[in-house]
Structures are given as structure tokens and as C-alpha cells.
Amino acid sequence: MEIFGVSMPAMLSQLLLGLVNGSFYAILSLGLAVIFGLLNVINFAHGALFMLGALLTWMGMSYLGVNYWVMLVAAPLVVGVFGVVIERLLLRWIYKLDHLYGLLLTLGLTLLIEGVFRSIYGVSGLGYDTPELLEGATNLGFMILPNYRAWVVVASLAVCVATWYVIEKTKLGAYLRAGTENPRLVEAFGVNVPVMITLTYAFGAALAAFAGVLAAPVYQVTPLMGQNLIIVVFAVVVIGGMGSIMGSILTGLGLGVVEGFTKVFYPEASSTVVFVIMAIVLLIRPAGLFGKEK
């Protein structure tokens, strides 16, 4: 069976690869959505935090001999703490200002972080081997899927769903959402909103780092690895709707798949297709596919 001249197995394998890339988009756009929802900050530093996650994983292995599985927990923790520092030291001063200031501040931070690591490690990147447990590939009949890529999909989906559950279905999540709507009122009920905000930013940063750890064995670890991804991820958030948790997860996966198919039918457009969709969505539904009109 063929679809537009491409065989069914080939289509299936592209679908699967699209899902792998979509998992990265989902987990990164989720972090952005959470941060934007509560802090109203467009966190441009997300790509740099993603890169830090990957780079820390590499450092853990090369300098300290710490393996992948430990870094899967440790790197997000370290970056989370870094997130606390950023929020306490810088971001909290600009909440009352226009969104643009948050964007500029975090963009500046990104340039700073990437610049420092570029001057130390260069741009060609550092190799990170796939952890032994996930080495090798599985023959699925229609394609040979490296085990590690399957793990990426499973791990990121698990984290995404857990995050969605905590925010939408638990009491803590209810506080968070209430804090977004009316911080003063929530504070009157005895909830410490500033701490909640700090922890939310730290959590968003940790999510980015988690994606970075997942990416370390897939892509070459370079100080610039977040740059390519972050622009696409912003488009994903815009398409899904700013601040919508489930929206950003589904849009992330969906766009990964769309991008994957574009690579088959018209590869030259694979880096622009997401932005074309963004333009169309903005014209038809300015608040995004899952966003609420205000």
C-alpha cells in the first residue's frame, strides 16, 4: 500500500520518528506554558536551560564518572536550583512590567549562558554515548527503531502526563491555577504565592533540563543545541495556546509528526512548516488551538 508514492512502512516509521521529536517539543513547550501561565514571563532562556541539562549530563560522565541514570535526576535538580536563583535574583523585579521585558531579560541570559559555554567547549560538540541498558535497536518490522529513541517517547510522555495531572487534578495544582487568576485573594487564604512562583519557575527549568538529559545521547551536546529547538518550541506554544497545559503537550507531539512527514514530501520546507502552521492558526484562532479567548 502506498500513500502519495510513499510506502506504508515508510510512513509508519516517519510517524514514529515524528513522535520522538514531538516528545522533545512537548516537554519543552509544557515548561514554557507552565511558566507563562503563572509568571506571565515568556521564558526565552528555556533553550539554554535545555542545553545546560545536556551539558551537565556530559560533565557528570566526563569529570565525575556519574552515569546517565543518576544525571537524569541530578541534572534537572541542579538546573532547578539555578532556576530558583534566576527567579529570585532577576525575574521577580519585572513581573509588573510588560511581557517584553521578561522576554528581553531571558534572551540576554540565554546569550550569556551560551556564550560562556561556547568559549569553553566550542561549537562542534561533545559526544555522549547511549546508556548501556538502552543500546541497540529493535526491529519493528517496518523499521529498525533504536531502543533509546523509544525510551525518549516513553519517558517524556510519562513526565508530561504527570505534570498535567498535578496541575489540573490535585490541590496543589488548584492553588497554582488560582494563583494565576488572582494572587492577592489566594494569598489572603494563607498560601505563600511568591514561594509558589519561585518553585514553578524552578520546575519549568527542571523540565527543560530533563529534556536536555534525554537529548544528550541523541544529538551532539553543544552549547548551541537549544537555539535551534527553542524557536520551534515557541511556535508550538503559540499554536497550542499560551498557558494551556494539555494544549502544549498535544501540539508538541502533533507538530513533531507534521514536521516528520514534511521531511518526506518536501524536505526543504521541514524547518519552516511549523511557522506556516503558526501563521494559519493565528489568523483563524488568535488564542491558539487550545487557548481561551480573553
Next chain:
Amino acid sequence: MKHAKFTALALLFGSAGLLAVAAHAQDKVKIGYISDLSSLYADLEGKGGATAIQMAIDDFGGKVLGKPIELLTVDHQNKADIAASKAREWIDTQNLTLIFSGTNSGVALALAKVAEEKKRVMINNGAGSSALTNEACTPYTVHYAYDTVALSKGAAGAIVDGGGKSWFFLTADYAFGHAMEADASAVVKAKGGTVASAVRHPLNASDFSSFLLQAQNSKAQVLALANAGGDTINTIKAAKEFGIDKTMKIAPLLVFYSDIHSLGLKNTAGMQFVTSWYWDMDAASRKFADAYMKKTQRRPTEIQAADYSATMNYLKAVQAAGTTDADKVMETWRGMKMDDFFAKGQIRADGSYIHDMYLVQVKEPKESKGTWDYYKIVKKLSGDDVFTAKAESKCALWK
């Protein structure tokens, strides 16, 4: 009356000031280095290229025709418009005499136009597109280190001869990739091979797995990579992960020393490609590599070595011509027989520096004596055989 005197005085001082500025600008011989200093090609040439050029200036004595030599550098960010406007600005305000065009063929083609219009010498080491000395040739372009034709004739020729008859191209979608694909395809077909298909990916793409599966489905024997730098690195890494190397021969057409350093021998052992220079190929090369390493803690890439050599030879040409006038310098330089650690040869009418190239193979991890020991030289390829032949040339200056 008093007022008029005062105005005259002010004018006098003012113009004296202007004269001083103009005289100051002409007091120096200025070289403008425009390359990718921060993105995917920054390790091939980047800041190391500026270091190499400066080393040549220092070794030359820091002065030519009695004037101090100054190096200006800028990051072109892989954007041709930024590069071209910077070059124009330097030429107009600083009287730049030499443009050093860095990595990225799109940028180099734009700079060649500026150089031709403004009559300035342009040396290109980083960019590969053979168009620079073919349909887009100018009297001022010197394509010094390598081009896509030389890489193709050397590497593609060797692979077809070794039995790799059917090819699939993975091509970076811009000037260099297109030139590389076209030049290599021509060699493959001329030798009796076939090109099954090609897929073009955007520059600086992050995920190559989708393209690689398409390559695998094509059932071609050879997967040729017509991309460079970070793109080549990520392609090879993904190809290993998906086991493509078990069913296809991976042929990266343009590989730099820094790419192998980054990927490691485990991922690259056995690969064959063509290079213009390797730091460990003879005593003179090692001497330069040692001096370079003292400054940068790295071994130089072939482009960085070419940067040193080209600067040195340009300054010699200026010295011999007795002027920085581009027409006279180029005339003198074309007549010069060059011979240094980088290469031996002469610049042709189309602007190509014709010198020997080398078919190299990446060592097995156990063959390597450690970091930096990566290549063994398989074969020396004569420059006359691998660069564009007169019959193939579309350059109007070489008839």
C-alpha cells in the same frame, strides 16, 4: 571681520583634522576577516582562523611596505547580507585592502561580488562552492584551500572505483550543498555509477533520522553527505544509531579535522575523504601545528592552516608588487610560485590555487596514538587531476 577670521581658522583646523584621519587610514594595511565565529561552522575556522592570520602577520614582521598591518574581524552569522555590508563599510571607511571570506559559500559568493565591484583582493579558504572560480569567477578571487570539484574528484572517484556504484545524496539546502552534490554526481556518473536520489535538508538541521531512513529505503550502496560542520556531525551520529553504516557506505564529502575530533574515532574509523592538509603530514606542518597549539591548545584544521599560508603569500605578493593595489597585487601573485608547509603550486587565471590534495582515511581507535592522531594518508592526489579542468570551466577569465 573677526567672525570671518574665526570661521576660517575653524575650517582650517577642521580640515586638518580630516586630513589627519585620512592619512591615518592609509598608514596601515588592513585585512578584514569575515567568518562564522559563533555558529555551526565556528570550529572549522572561527576565532582560530583569526589567530592563524595574526600569526602570519606577526611572522611577516607586522609590517608591509613600511606600514603596520592590522587585522579586523567580524562574525557573519552565516548571513550574506551582514557579510557584504560589513565588507563595504570596511572598504569605504577603513580602506581595507584584503577581504578574508570565511566558511559558508553563500557568504563567499556575496563577498566576491563586493570585492569585484570595489576592486579588492578576496581570499577564500572556508567556503567550498566551485562556483567561486567557475561561473562566478572574478579577477580578484583567490580560492585557496579546496573546492567541491577537488573533493568530488578525489573522494567520489575513489569510492566508485572501490565498488560503490549507486549513490544517495543528503544535501544541505544552500550554495555549498548544491555545488557539492552537482560536482560529486558528475564524477559518479562519469565513472559509470548511478545517483538513486537526493534529499535536501535545511542548513543547521537538528534531527537527521527521517532523512536517513529515506536514504536506507533507497537501497543505494553509498550515502553521500553533501553537508558540513555541525550538520555532518549530527548526521554521522544518527547514522550510527540507526545502523545505517551496516547497510550503506557513509561518504562524508567534506569533513574537517574538528569534526573528527568531536565525533571521536569510534564513530568515524575507516571513513575516507579528501583534505587539503593534515597537521601531521610532514615536519614543516608539525612545526606550524605546534606553534598554533601553543596559542590555542588545539591542532589547526586545514582551513586554519590555509589562513596562515594565504596571508603570508598575500603579504609577499604585496611586498613584491610594491603596492596594495588589487590589480597589481593579483598580477604579481599569479606569477608567484608558492611553496610552504601548506602546499606547493600556483594561482590559476580563474582564481583557483592549484596544489596537491590528499585522500585520507580515519584511523581505527587502536591505531591512534591519542588525541589529535586521527588520519592516515592513503594517496596524494595531483592538483592538476582533481581541480576543475579547462574543458569543464565556465569562467570567462580562463579561455
